Amino acid sequence: MENKNLQIATFAGGCFWCTEAVFLRIDGVERVVSGYTGGQIKNPAYREICTGRTGHAEGIQIFFDDDKVSYTELLEIFFATHDPTTLNRQGHDVGTQYRSAIFYNSESQKQQAEAFIRLLEKEKVFDSPIVTEVTELGPFYVAEDDHQSYYDRNREASYCQFVIDPKINKIKTYYGNKLKENTSKDAI
Template sequence: MEIQEGMEVATFAGGCFWCTEAVFLELKGVQRVVSGYIGGETINPTYKDICNGDTGHAEAIQITFDPSEISYGELLEIFFATHDPTTLNRQGNDIGTQYRSEIFYNNENQKDLAEAYIDLMTRENTFGKPIVTKISPASIFYEAEDYHQNYYNQNKLQGYCSYVITPKVEKLKKVYKDKLKN
């Protein structure tokens, strides 16, 4: 994927990619969000491959954003506010290494910001429990199958979407209204 001049890429794993994609698609300055797989050994993994939890890949999103409209730091803030960074290899009922909390940095600045953000939240005991989010260099990001892209917006009435994703999107709309599109 070619990135337009002036744009940057952020890569986050925070549980189910349907959930994280739905949140970040709402933000001003976010040009594109793609669901996919990263961090494992399997080449060209499929959803079926990663569901076993033994490929090493995480369900993740790749965000193309305009840093003049939304900063990487603001994306980090929203990432941590919309998933539980204290549960190892789990988000709610989604259990396995593919649902881990991990930041895949695309440059040294992103790495430094992520480390500083986690250090600050640790010092302030933001979550009352240790943060288990890993910080790793970005490796090859494999786009998920087409039916996973923009999943929530196409399936809002599906049970998982309405019970798990809608509350996350509603929280975002309430807490971060100034950062939303439209």
């Protein structure tokens, strides 16, 4: 078995079911964990996060092999698969728990994230200003088991069909060369 030196990226881009489903399909991503970060209380539960009062965002931690996919490539996919211009919302999901955020764990990640946002702004990729926060990673609390791999276990659910399927189609269209081998051939 290979001994890989995995890196960790932590993003929040709305509902973690969506961001997890996207990044699980990227070649070089070994594992994605849904959870909560950026808030004020210890060990929050989903029902508390849903109130928006804890300050936590629904986020994911991506464990990736940077020999196969770089942090910058992950940033590109992150910005392409959610709306970083809406404050505390993604589509019908509204509240601070759905904010757009990058939680960096090194000065290098912070610099890369800030530089990427500056580039997107300079190139006017979005019609509105980017509101994605770039914040140092604090405690990350793993979400309950029923939130892990949610999309893959619940593809028939209407939320998955109407909200997540279009994101999966988008990465298949624009990032087909970055997908894991078995993902690019699979139906949604």
